[in-house]
Amino acid sequence: MARVTIEDCMEVENNRFDLVIMAARRARQLSKGAEETLSRDNDKNTVLALREIAERSVDVEPLRAVAQDEEEVEAFEDDNPLEEMDALIAEGATVNEEAEADSKKKKAKEDAKEKKAEKDAKEKKAEKGAEKKAEEGATEKAEAATEGDEAASDTPVAEDGESEAASESPESAE
Numbered sequence: 001m002a003r004v005t006i007e008d009c010m011e012v013e014n015n016r017f018d019l020v021i022m023a024a025r026r027a028r029q030l031s032k033g034a035e036e037t038l039s040r041d042n043d044k045n046t047v048l049a050l051r052e053i054a055e056r057s058v059d060v061e062p063l064r065a066v067a068q069d070e071e072e073v074e075a076f077e078d079d080n081p082l083e084e085m086d087a088l089i090a091e092g093a094t095v096n097e098e099a100e101a102d103s104k105k106k107k108a109k110e111d112a113k114e115k116k117a118e119k120d121a122k123e124k125k126a127e128k129g130a131e132k133k134a135e136e137g138a139t140e141k142a143e144a145a146t147e148g149d150e151a152a153s154d155t156p157v158a159e160d161g162e163s164e165a166a167s168e169s170p171e172s173a174e
Contacts, residue, residue: 023050
């Protein structure tokens with residue numbers, strides 16, 4: 001395989017961009033069956049086109065021409081860009097619809113998670129409230145029991161050890 005350097009090709013064409021276009025046109029001609037002016041040596045069409053341009057074995061004036069050859073123009077005319085655009089738009093719409101459906105599913109899952117989290121939070125709050133009420137009830141019972149003990153201890157006791165209420169009974173009055 002021969003190496004092609006840009007310097008070899010730049011002797012024929014000074015503008016690198018024009019050189020690329022010329023080589024592309026020649027490579028297209030070769031791929032469509034144009035006669036090779038050099039031996040291929042296992043080179044691909046683009047390399048062979050550059051080699052032909054560098055060695056001036058091909059007429060470069062037609063390659064420099066602004067107008068494309070008839071086959072390229074016909075190939076372009078056969079393509080209907082509007083049909084291609086319509087197909088791409090339809091494909092894009094399908095992709096957008098799928099993305100929108102996926103987005104809706106994701107949002108629905110997130111909403112379900114939020115509702116479950118809110119429900120769990122309410123249940124925990126209710127459980128804590130019930131526990132707090134139970135603790136308050138137990139505290140109130142304990143306080144009531146303590147007050148009952150204090151009330152029993154507030155009853156005056158007579159000197160002989162009996163409570164005054166017992167000493168005032170009708171039997172002791174006799």
